[in-house]
Amino acid sequence: MQIHERIHIVGSGISGFGISNETDCTVYLIDGAGEYALIDAGAGIQPERILKNIEKTGIDRMKISSIFLTHGHGDHSGGAAALSHACQAKVCALRETAEYVSTGNLEALSIREAIRAGMYAKDYAFDACPVLPLEDGEKIKVGDLCLKVLRTEGHCSGHACYEMKFDKKKILFSGDAVFNYGKISLQAIWDCDLQKYIRTCRVLEQIRPDILLPSHGAFLMEKGYTYIEKAMEEIRRLRIPES
Ligand SMILES: [Zn+2]
Numbered sequence: 001m002q003i004h005e006r007i008h009i010v011g012s013g014i015s016g017f018g019i020s021n022e023t024d025c026t027v028y029l030i031d032g033a034g035e036y037a038l039i040d041a042g043a044g045i046q047p048e049r050i051l052k053n054i055e056k057t058g059i060d061r062m063k064i065s066s067i068f069l070t071h072g073h074g075d076h077s078g079g080a081a082a083l084s085h086a087c088q089a090k091v092c093a094l095r096e097t098a099e100y101v102s103t104g105n106l107e108a109l110s111i112r113e114a115i116r117a118g119m120y121a122k123d124y125a126f127d128a129c130p131v132l133p134l135e136d137g138e139k140i141k142v143g144d145l146c147l148k149v150l151r152t153e154g155h156c157s158g159h160a161c162y163e164m165k166f167d168k169k170k171i172l173f174s175g176d177a178v179f180n181y182g183k184i185s186l187q188a189i190w191d192c193d194l195q196k197y198i199r200t201c202r203v204l205e206q207i208r209p210d211i212l213l214p215s216h217g218a219f220l221m222e223k224g225y226t227y228i229e230k231a232m233e234e235i236r237r238l239r240i241p242e243s
Pocket residue numbers: 071073155156176
């Protein structure tokens with residue numbers, strides 16, 4: 001599903017567009033003209049559906065060089081092992097996420113809690129895989145495009161958004177940091193942190209993206225900053241944005 005000259009959606013479950021396994025977050029494919037990358041990897045329950053969607057774009061999956069994880073929760077990182085293997089791509093994430101995903105630390109990833117909460121089936125198996133650590137502010141080239149890593153915690157530790165510029169427009173892959181209508185995602189898990197979340201909203205407000213591409217729900221192809229402003233409006237009134 002092509003949404004932009006340089007961006008396709010190749011995975012998305014029930015919280016998005018229903019084109020792959022229902023538990024998958026939205027998986028974006030970035031076209032750097034000859035070199036490609038994925039943002040997130042879905043849950044890993046039916047990675048073949050994501051691979052099929054990649055094939056439908058006409059892009060050779062072997063030209064996908066990297067998979068950038070926004071964070072380690074199962075719906076984002078569970079498919080990293082299968083997709084990185086199928087595409088011979090490296091997986092990258094902020095240091096904490098890299099550690100949790102590469103060691104398959106189910107506690108740190110809150111996967112046991114998510115299974116108990118009914119978010120995944122009881123037999124959900126998480127596949128660990130090697131993940132290269134990224135630093136906040138690091139810039140990585142994907143063909144003729146450049147992604148900037150932004151440490152944006154609050155939803156969980158090691159959460160990153162990725163900023164990209166194209167045609168004078170700022171594009172933000174916002175992960176689970178900020179969603180449509182200015183919603184955020186607070187969860188009763190060990191590493192969810194309201195103070196860090198507020199800091200994240202301030203950082204994202206400064207960036208003022210034109211295009212906002214969250215990992216769940218609708219996206220915004222212009223004035224992407226309006227959703228971030230909506231969250232900040234609540235914060236400025238000392239209220240917690242809707243979760
Ligand atoms: Zn999450």
